[in-house]
Amino acid sequence: MNRAHTVFASNNKNFPYYHKIKRLQEELSNKVVTKDCFTRPIRHVCGVDVSYRNDVGYCSAVILRKDTNEVLESVNVKCKINYPYISGLFLLREYEPILTALNMLSEEYDLLLIDGHGQLHPTKCGLACNIGITMSKPTIGVAKSLLCGTIKNDRSIELAGQILGRVVEKILGKPVYVSVGNKISLMTAEKLVQELIANGQHIPQPLLIAHINSRKFANEKF
DNA sequence: GCGACAG
DNA sequence: ATCTTGTCGC
Secondary structure (H helix, E strand, O other), rough: OOOOOOOOOOOOOOOOHHHHHHHHHHHHHOOOOOOOOOOOOOOOOEEEEEEOOOOOEEEEEEEEEOOOEEEEEEEEEEEEEEOOOOOOOOHHHHHHHHHHHHOOOOOOOEEEEOOOOOOOOOOOOHHHHHHHHHHOEEEEEEOOOOOOOOOOOOOOEOOEEEEEEEEEEEOOEEEEEEEEEOOHHHHHHHHHHHHHHHOOOOOOHHHHHHHHHHHHHHHOOO
16 A cells, blocks of 8 residues: 555545444454453553654654663664554554564563553544554553543543543653553553652653664665 | 544 | 754753
């Protein structure tokens, strides 16, 4: 497919297969496990992020030690992006580069952090769920802006009558929105994201390092 | 009906 | 996400 050049309106429901893909995500949402599935204490945490230059995505995945934030492994993948950004269909752009990067890692990790929503999604199955189900790993969705849902006074986020997200705000005015990707409870996800945000930062350290690496990777001249 | 809408 | 310098503020 070569649709990246095509012009679409800001959030285009006319995109080919828009409704089909949404239905697939709705079906997949039933496979999301919202219980903690850890086999050992969490030692290693993986973070992934993608930066862009034109229609090329530069994806970086890193594994950090949870206690010291030491970087244990870091991989970079360059990948042509063939789809536009469409709200709700974020997976069209980042699913492939992220999976490619994750599959290049050789170290083990106990937890995966994805830059985007998990269950806090119109289909209850955002990018973090898609990746988490494919990898079959405890996965948390960490987004920097809200896509849907209502923030309540206790910082929980309600969607369609369920509590599917939590606001975590270590720096005043710079919150992240946490939701379950797979194999973890919302309560544990919130606690871990809190713990993984270093002082002076507002996003978890593994995602920050992945973000810095991918930007550096995207700006390297050839 | 209209607007909003992860990165 | 990205295009982009200096500048205001803690």
